Amino acid sequence: MKATSILAALLAASSASAMPAHTIQPDQVLETSAEFAAQFNPAPVPRWTVHEARRACAQDDSLCTWRFLMDTHVAAKTDVTFVVRGPGASRNSGEAQNVGDFTFTSGYDAAGFTTFAAVDNGRGLIAFPAYSDADVADGRVAGDRDYDVYYVRS
Structure with missing residues (x-):
């Protein structure tokens, strides 16, 4: 993220560390307040x-399976099965899983x-x-x- 790079550069420049400061490149700076x-x-x-x-979990909470349909309204609905594994699965984060054109975490x-x-990988869009x-x-x-949809920024 651009803001992170700028913050890191400022912190590096203000520290007494022997490491050189990160030089901000022109493509890392947002041009206008509208772009920001x-x-x-x-x-x-x-x-x-x-x-x-919906979410179905094993009785011992070692595995939870989420199921839902993702509808972008511009392509066919995507039938999603997302699995979270490990002790306390209902309270764990899930690793990246690819389903059709999407990646879910x-x-x-x-x-x-x-x-x-x-994340719709083909169109560079994300929803939460x-x-x-x-x-x-x-x-x-x-x-x-x-859910609102946003552009994925690189």
């Missing part, structure tokens, strides 16, 4: 809908919810579907939800 603001605004595409999200927050990063433990408790199917 645009990275935080949704992309001009339809919001993505997640249909029928998940993160679990101790407040009791899972957030997915759903999220569900509380209560939304999917005991195999409950969560209602359809729409």
Whole structure:
């Protein structure tokens, strides 16, 4: 991220370390305030809908399987099966998994919810579907939800 590079350069320049400071390259600087603001605004595409999200976990919580349909409204719906393994799987983050044109990862927050990063690799877009433990408790199917879509920045 550009802001991270700038911060790292400032910290490196202000430290007494013998390491040389990182030189910021022109392509790492945002040209305008509009360009800076645009990275935080949704992309001009339809919001993505997640249909029928549900989570089923093994009785010993060693494995949880999420199932849902990802609908971008510009292509066929993608049937997603996302598996999280390991002790306490219902409270673990999930590794990257490729499903069709998408790559999905998940993160679990101790407040009791899972957030997915759903990346459309072909179009360079990302959305962040999220569900509380209560939304999917005991195999409950969560209602359809729409999510803003953003550009993936390199």
